[in-house]
Structures are given as structure tokens and as C-alpha cells.
Amino acid sequence: MGKLAAQARRNMAISTPLGKDVLLLETFTYNEEVARPFSMVAAVTSATPRSVDVEHLLGKPTTIRMMRKDRRKRYFNGIVSRVVQNQRIKDRPQYELTIVPKFWLLTRSSDCRIFQKKSVPQIVAEVFKEHNIDDSLSDRLKARYVKHDFLVQYRETSFNFLSRLMEMEGIYYYFEHTQQGHQLVLADDTSCHRALPGYDQIPFHPRLDAPAPDRIFEWRGEAEITTAQVGMRAFDFKAPNTQPNGSKDLNIDGKVAGSEIFDYPVEFHIPADAGRFARLRAEELAANAKFYYAQTDCRGINVGGTFKLTDPIGQLRKSQVRKYTVVGVSLSGAVTDYVSGNGIPGEEFTCAFRCIQASRVYRPPRSTPRPVVSGSQTATVVGPAGDEIHTDKYGRVKLQFHWDRHGKSDQDSSCWVRVSQPWAGKGFGGIQIPRIGQEIIVDFLEGDPDRPIIIGRVYNAGNMPPVSAAGRDASRNEVNPTNMIEAAMQMTLRSNSLGGSGGHNEITMHDSGGAEKLFLKAQKDEVHLVQNDRKDTVLNDENREVVNNRTRKVGNNEKI
Numbered sequence: 001m002g003k004l005a006a007q008a009r010r011n012m013a014i015s016t017p018l019g020k021d022v023l024l025l026e027t028f029t030y031n032e033e034v035a036r037p038f039s040m041v042a043a044v045t046s047a048t049p050r051s052v053d054v055e056h057l058l059g060k061p062t063t064i065r066m067m068r069k070d071r072r073k074r075y076f077n078g079i080v081s082r083v084v085q086n087q088r089i090k091d092r093p094q095y096e097l098t099i100v101p102k103f104w105l106l107t108r109s110s111d112c113r114i115f116q117k118k119s120v121p122q123i124v125a126e127v128f129k130e131h132n133i134d135d136s137l138s139d140r141l142k143a144r145y146v147k148h149d150f151l152v153q154y155r156e157t158s159f160n161f162l163s164r165l166m167e168m169e170g171i172y173y174y175f176e177h178t179q180q181g182h183q184l185v186l187a188d189d190t191s192c193h194r195a196l197p198g199y200d201q202i203p204f205h206p207r208l209d210a211p212a213p214d215r216i217f218e219w220r221g222e223a224e225i226t227t228a229q230v231g232m233r234a235f236d237f238k239a240p241n242t243q244p245n246g247s248k249d250l251n252i253d254g255k256v257a258g259s260e261i262f263d264y265p266v267e268f269h270i271p272a273d274a275g276r277f278a279r280l281r282a283e284e285l286a287a288n289a290k291f292y293y294a295q296t297d298c299r300g301i302n303v304g305g306t307f308k309l310t311d312p313i314g315q316l317r318k319s320q321v322r323k324y325t326v327v328g329v330s331l332s333g334a335v336t337d338y339v340s341g342n343g344i345p346g347e348e349f350t351c352a353f354r355c356i357q358a359s360r361v362y363r364p365p366r367s368t369p370r371p372v373v374s375g376s377q378t379a380t381v382v383g384p385a386g387d388e389i390h391t392d393k394y395g396r397v398k399l400q401f402h403w404d405r406h407g408k409s410d411q412d413s414s415c416w417v418r419v420s421q422p423w424a425g426k427g428f429g430g431i432q433i434p435r436i437g438q439e440i441i442v443d444f445l446e447g448d449p450d451r452p453i454i455i456g457r458v459y460n461a462g463n464m465p466p467v468s469a470a471g472r473d474a475s476r477n478e479v480n481p482t483n484m485i486e487a488a489m490q491m492t493l494r495s496n497s498l499g500g501s502g503g504h505n506e507i508t509m510h511d512s513g514g515a516e517k518l519f520l521k522a523q524k525d526e527v528h529l530v531q532n533d534r535k536d537t538v539l540n541d542e543n544r545e546v547v548n549n550r551t552r553k554v555g556n557n558e559k560i
Contacts, residue, residue, distance in 0.1 A: 006020075006021045006047075007021055007024055007025065010025075010335055010347075011066065011067035011335075011347055012025055012028070012064070012065070012066050012067070012333045012334075012335050012347060013025055013064070013065045014028075014042055014044060014062065014063070014064050014065075015062065015063045015064075015065065016057055016060070016062045016080075017056070017057065017060045017061070017062075018052060018054075018056065018057065021047050022046070022047060022052060023044040023045070023046060023047070023052065023054075023095065024044060024045050024046075024047055024335075025042060025043075025044055025064065025335055026043045026044060026045055026094075026334065026335055027042070027043040027332065027333065027334040027335070028040060028041065028042040028043070028064055028076075028332065028333050028334075029041050029330070029331070029332045030064075030076055030329070030330070030331050030332070031329070031330045032174070032175060032302075032303045032328065032329050033303070033327065033328045033354075034172050034173070034174050034303050034304065034327040034328065034362060034364070035163075035166070035167070035172035035173055035174075035364035037100055037101050037103055037104045038078070038100070038101055038175055038303075039098065039099075039100060040064070040076055040078055040098070040099040040100070041096060041097070041098050041099070042062075042064060042096070042097045042099060043086075043094065043095075043096055044094075044095050044096075044097060045089070045092045045093065045094050045095070046092055046093040046094075046095075049091050049092060049093070050093075051085075051093045052093060052095070054083040054085065054095050054097070055083055057080040057083060057097065058080055058081070058082075058083060059079060059080065059081075059105075060079065060080055061077060061078070061079060061080075061181065062077070062078065062079070062080050062097065062099055063075055063076065063077045063177075063179055063180075064076040064077075064099075065179070066299060066333060066349075067299075068198070068299040068300055069213050069214055069299060070198055070214075072197070072198060072300070073179075074177075074299060074300060075177045075178055075179045076099075076177050077177045077178065077179070077180070077181055077182045078099035078100050078101055078102075078182060079099065079100055079101070079102055079104070079105065080097050080098065080099055081098050081099070081100045081104060082097070082098035083095060083096070083097055083098075084096040101136065101175060101182060101184060102133040102136040102182075102184075103128075103133065103136065103159065103184050104159070105131065105133065106127070106131060106133075106157060106158040106159035106162065107157050107159040107160075108157075109131065109157060109158045109159075110155065110156060110157045110158065111153050111158060111161075111405075112152075112153065112154050112155055112401075112403040112404060112405070113152070113153050113404060113405070113406045114150065114151075114152050114153075114401075114404055114406070114407065114413075114414060115148070115150075115151045115152075115153070116148075116149060116150055116151075116412070116414075116415060117147050117148075117149065118147055118148065118151070119145035119146060119147050119148070120145055120148075120151075120165045120166060120168070120169045120171065121139060121141055121145055121171070121186065122147075123151065123162070123165060124137070124162050124165070124166065124186070125137065125139070127158055127161075127162055131158070135181070136181065136182060136183055136184055137183070137184055137186070138176070138183040138184065138185045138186065139186045140185055140186060140187055140192045141171065141186050141187065141188050141189075141192070142188055142189040142191060142192065143188050143189070145169060146270060146273065148270070149415045150414070150415035150450055151165065151450055152371075152449040152450050154371040154373065154403075154449040155371055155403075156371050160368050160369070163368040164366070164368035164369070164370060166186075166364070167364050167365070167366040167367070167368055168366065169188075169280070170188060170280040170283065170284065170363045170364070171186055171187070171188050171364075172186075172187055172188070172362055172363070172364045173185055173186050173187060174187065174302075174303040174304030175302075175303065175304075176302070176304070177302075185304060187304065187362075188361075189361060190325070190358060190359065190360075190361055192304075193304055193305065193306050193325055193358070194304075194305065194306065195305065195306050195307065196300055196301065196302065196305035196306065196307050196326070197300060197305075198300055199214070199298055199300050199301070199305070199307050200306075200307060200308060201307065201308045201309075201310050202214065202215065202216055202296065202298060202307050202308070202309060202310065203215045203216070203310045203311070203312050204216045204217075204219055204309060204310065204311050204312075204313075204315065204316055205217060205312065205313060206218065206315065213297070214296075214297060214298045214299075215296065215297065215298070216294045216295070216296045216298075216309065217295060217296065217297070218293075218294060218295035219292065219293075219294050219309070219316065219320070220292070220293050220294075221290070221291070221292050221293075221320070222290070222291050222292070222293065223253070223254055223289060223290040223291075224254070224289055224290075225254050225255075225256060225289075226250060226252065226254060226255060226256070226285050226286070226289045227250065227255065227256060227259045227260060227261045227285065228249060228250060228255040228256055228257060228258065228259045228260065229247055229248065229249050229250065229259070229260040229261070229282070230247065230248050230250070230260070230261050230262075230263075230278050230281045230282040230285065231245070231246070231247040231260050231261070231262040231263070231278065232245065232246045232247070232262070232263055232264070232265060232274050232277055232278045232281070233245050233246075233262075233264055233274065234264070234271035234273075234274050235271065236271035236272075237394075237418070238394075239271075244271040244272060244274040245274055246273075246274030246275035246276070246277060246278035246279075247260075247275075247278050248275075248278040248279045248281070248282035249282065250282050250285055250286045250289075251282075251286060252286040252289055252290065254289065254290075261281070261285070263281075265277065280363055283361055283363045284363035284364070284365065284366070286360065287356060287360055287361065287362045287363050288363075288365055290356065290357075291327075291354050291355070291356060292320075292324065292354070292355050292356070293352070293353075293354055294352065294353055294354075294355065295350075295351065295352045296351050296352075296353070297349065297351070298351060299331075299349060299351070301326060301329050301331070301351055301353050302326065302329065303326050303327060303328060303329050304325070304326065305325070305326050306323055306324065306325050306326070306358050307323070307324060307326070308321075308322065308323045308324075309321055309322065309323075309324060322357060322358070322359075323357070323358040323359070324355040324356065324357060324358050325355055325356055325357075325358045325360075325362065326353050326354070326355045327354055327355055327356055327362060328353060328354035328355075329351065329352070329353040329354070330351070330352050330353070331349070331350060331351040331352070332348075332349070332350050332351075333347065333348065333349050334347060334348040334349075335347050336348065370448070371449055372447035372448075373444040373447050373448075373449050374447065376441050376442060376443045376444075376455065377401070377402070377441075377442050378402065378439050378440065378441055378442065378458060379399040379400060379401045379402060379439070379440060379442050379452075380399065380400045380402075380409070380437065380438070380439055380440075381397050381398070381399060381400075381434045381435060381436050381437060381438045381439075381440055382398050382399060382400045382407075382409045382410055382411065382413050382414075382436060383397075383398055383410070383411050383436045384410060384411050385410065387436060388435055388436055388498050388499075389433055389435050389436065389498070390411055390436060391433050392416055394416070394418065395418075395419055395421070395431060395433055396416035396417055396418050396419060397416070397417060397419060397433065397434050397454070398410075398411050398412075398413055398414050398415075398416065398417070399413060399414045399417050399440070399442065399452070399454075400413040400414070401413075401414070401442075414452075417442070417452050417453065417454055418453050418454065419433070419434060419453075419454040420453065420454060420455045420456070434454065434457060435496070437462075437463065438457055438463060439457065439458050439459070439460050439463065440454050440456065440457050440458070441454065441455050441456035441457065441458060442454055442455070443455045465487055465492075466487070466492050466494040466506075467487040467490075467492075468487075468490050468492045468494065468506060468508035468510075468519065470490065470508045470510050470517055470519040489510060489511050489512045490508050490509065490510050490511065491508070491509040491511070492506065492507070492508045492509075493506065493507045493508075494506040494507075494508075495523075497523055503523040503524075504521070504523055505521060505522055505523050506519065506520070506521040507519070507520055507521075
């Protein structure tokens with residue numbers, strides 16, 4: 001058996017880097033939902049009885065061409081992510097190719113990293129560029145997006161990370177294809193969409209034997225009951241007595257009167273955005289509560305495109321004759337009779353799609369799981385080179401997380417992180433600012449890696465605990481500064497003088513039975529202020545030594 005006929009005369013064909021007509025298209029399916037990567041599966045056969053090393057196609061661009069009824073060419077382009085060699089049919093090797101967008105490649109990359117002072121569109125563009133797929137990104141966003149102080153990719157794929165950020169901001173995407181490539185189009189508004197080329201109007205005609213070409217022959221709507229309102233609340237520690245609230249009514253029929261979905265959302269990083277996030281969530285619920293489903297023989301239906309449904313035979317309600325936006329499509333094509341005697345193949349085509357009213361803005365469901373930090377972690381306090389303390393007016397510090405490969409262990413390694421103190425009140429309490437180089441314990445509010453908070457400090461081999469001399473002479477071996485048995489008998493609070501002098505202030509309680517001692521040391525000056533009476537009682541001896549001068553002032557009587 002010789003070589004099969006070329007694809008040039010066929011309405012459906014495939015082009016691969018293996019060469020022209022090395023593989024011939026038999027069937028393909030294409031599925032795409034808005035805000036989801038498309039997936040295409042092509043069944044191909046070898047043009048000759050010889051086997052083809054299709055593994056060379058992995059990661060390579062492949063394009064399927066389909067001729068429309070108006071003789072326009074439509075293309076489906078992507079990257080081959082999977083190949084399967086099937087059984088031979090009529091002595092011809094059979095293969096199956098799975099084709100995906102470049103964005104899908106980010107499912108094969110995961111990281112732990114921090115983005116600071118960047119908007120979600122900026123992060124998307126940066127990650128695409130880092131993975132050398134920025135040529136497949138098209139930004140048609142209309143809104144202006146805030147720059148977030150701190151967004152963390154934590155033990156998740158880059159695909160999941162970008163997906164959940166876009167879902168959070170109400171950003172969605174769809175794909176546009178050419179013969180040479182494809183584009184992921186970022187969108188957030190009804191004005192981001194264009195009319196389907198050649199299909200700005202599509203008639204509804206249910207008769208399959210009707211002469212009208214390119215029509216919708218099955219049309220149905222689907223709606224579900226939903227809430228009436230979305231409410232949100234946030235907390236801002238910089239304005240603790242003012243809780244930002246946001247609410248938004250759903251602009252849709254079928255609401256439960258008086259119902260509300262209220263949330264105190266984990267994703268809420270900017271309290272002033274309460275109203276914006278309430279609106280996004282309301283638009284998300286409304287956009288996903290009502291859909292229309294159709295079947296058609298049109299070969300130009302693509303996600304993100306718009307069309308007007310017409311009703312030439314008067315079978316639809318007037319309210320249904322309007323403009324729609326396609327949000328999902330599933331189509332398939334097949335070339336038959338590849339080895340027929342006359343070399344003229346038949347073909348099959350089906351297309352089903354899902355759409356919403358074009359006047360309604362689409363928001364993607366927040367279906368991508370958020371990473372959760374299960375428990376506490378440790379990190380290192382960091383700051384500018386040469387500094388010993390780096391803090392702000394709230395007593396916050398910067399951290400270098402152990403998992404952050406991109407941080408430089410400086411003041412830019414993280415956002416400002418709040419520090420739990422033993423006592424915190426309005427102008428009173430306790431304060432101990434963690435110093436640069438200390439290892440601290442970090443917890444995360446609701447397990448959210450974007451919201452760290454310091455809850456403690458720990459020693460390590462580089463920062464060992466203090467063993468107090470408690471007044472004894474270390475030079476005469478009265479105390480071993482590395483003896484933790486010694487330290488275990490003491491409770492010590494020791495500071496560390498700034499500037500590398502090696503000095504310190506200290507309070508130590510030595511608890512060895514029969515040798516208990518309270519030791520206080522001031523590295524320089526000590527000041528006592530008693531605003532009323534003071535009484536000292538010594539039940540045994542008292543020794544007092546003043547190396548230099550002593551001044552004593554009594555404002556009234558002194559009795560000895």
C-alpha cells in the first residue's frame with residue numbers, strides 16, 4: 001500500500017513540524033470554556049505504512065485547519081502535550097495528539113515566591129515572560145488594577161497561582177487562533193469582545209432539512225435561583241475603629257427576596273476595596289446563574305465572540321432575540337474515506353456552545369483552590385545591610401522566608417509583618433522589636449500565606465541562648481557561657497547593646513536550690529523613679545560600694 005492522498009483538497013487538515021502531510025487528520029475535538037485552557041485531541045494517521053516518531057512533537061506547535069462554508073479558513077493552534085500510538089488500521093500507524101495552549105505549560109512549573117507592589121495583570125505578564133510564552137498573551141483589560149503589597153505563590157503551580165489571582169480580580173480569558181499561533185486574551189468587560197467573523201447574526205431554524213446554511217437548530221435556556229445580595233466586611237489595623245463594608249445587589253431575575261451571601265474573605269487584602277469585591281462577587285453569581293445552550297452547523301463559533309440571534313420563523317420569545325457572548329464551545333470534525341478509490345473524502349462536523357446575554361459582564365467562578373499554610377513556620381528577620389534593627393511606626397519588621405529562593409535577605413524580601421507582643425494597649429503594654437538576624441515563628445491568618453504574623457522567637461546554632469554570669473566572674477571559670485545546664489537553672493532577660501560593643505542590660509533569676517539569686521545589670525546608667533513611698537528590707541547583711549562619688553539629697557527629715 002502506497003502513500004495516501006495529500007490534505008490540500010480536504011476541508012480539514014493538520015500541520016505539524018514533522019513536515020507536510022507526514023500525518024493526516026482523521027478526527028479532532030476542540031473544547032474551550034471561558035477562563036479555562038482549551039483542549040484539543042486529534043486522531044491522525046501516517047501517510048505511509050512506516051511508523052512516525054511522534055514523540056518529537058511534544059512541546060511543539062501544531063495547527064489544524066478547517067474550511068468554513070463561506071470558504072474562509074479557520075485555524076486551531078496549540079502545543080502538543082501528549083502523544084499516544086494506537087493500533088494500526090489497514091496497515092497504517094494511528095496516533096492521538098493532545099494539543100493545549102502555551103498557558104497550560106505553567107501546570108508543569110511550581111514555585112514558592114513573593115510578589116510585591118504589583119497588580120495582578122503585571123504579575124501575569126511577568127510570569128508569562130519568565131516562561132518565554134509572553135508572545136501568546138494579549139491584554140484587552142479595561143479596568144485599572146490596584147498594586148498589592150504582598151501576594152505569595154506558595155507550593156502551587158504557576159498555572160494555579162495565576163488562575164486564582166485572575167479569578168479573585170474578576171479577570172477572565174479566551175483564545176484566538178491563527179495559522180502561526182494563538183493568543184490568550186485577557187478580558188474584564190463586555191467591550192473586550194468582538195463579533196464572530198462572518199456570524200454577527202445567526203438564524204434559529206430547528207428543521208435539519210431546512211435549506212438555510214449556518215444556523216442554530218437547537219436552542220435552550222437554563223437558569224437557577226440565586227441570592228439577592230452580596231455583603232462583605234474587612235478589618236484594617238491602621239483604622240481599627242472603622243470596619244470597611246461593601247454590598248451589592250444582584251442584577252438578575254430569580255433572586256430569593258431578602259437573601260444575602262455575606263463573607264469575611266481571606267482574599268481581602270485591601271480593606272478599602274470592600275465595595276469593589278462585593279460588586280465582583282455579585283457579577284460572578286449573576287453571570288453563572290443563567291446560560292443558553294445551542295447546537296449549530298456554523299463552523300465559526302469561538303469563545304469570546306458575540307452574535308445576534310435572529311428568529312426568521314418566529315419560534316422564539318422576543319426576549320431571546322438579542323445579542324449573546326459565547327462562553328463555552330465543544331466541536332468535533334472528522335474526515336472519512338481516507339483510502340477510498342476516488343480520493344475524495346467525506347466529512348462530519350458538530351458544534352455545541354454555551355452563551356450569556358452580551359449585555360452581562362462575565363466573571364469567572366473562583367474554583368482554583370487557595371494554598372493553605374498548615375501550621376506555623378520560622379523565618380529570619382532582615383533589613384538593610386549594616387542595620388541591626390529595621391522597623392516602622394507599628395513595630396513591624398521584614399522577613400526572609402526559608403522557602404523564598406528569590407529574596408535577597410534584605411529590606412525588600414517581604415512586606416512589613418506585624419509582631420505579636422506580650423501585652424498591647426493604647427500607649428501601654430510590652431514591646432520587643434525582633435532584630436535583624438533573629439529567627440522568628442510566623443503564623444498565617446486563616447492559613448493565608450499572604451497574611452503572615454509573627455508570634456514568637458526561637459534560638460538556633462547561630463543565635464544561642466544567653467547563659468548569665470549573674471555577677472560571678474567568668475574569667476575564673478565560675479560560669480561556663482555555653483553550659484545549658486547552667487542556663488536551665490536561670491530565667492534571663494538580656495538585651496544586646498547596639499553598635500557591636502558587646503554590652504548588655506540584664507535581669508537574671510538563678511533558681512538553684514539554696515543559691516537563689518536575683519541579678520540586675522545596667523550596662524551604663526540605672527534610673528529608679530518611685531512616685532510615692534519606697535521601703536527596702538534586708539534580713540541579713542547589706543554591702544554597698546561606690547567606686548566614684550556619691551550624692552544623697554533628703555528634702556525633709558532623715559532618720560537612722
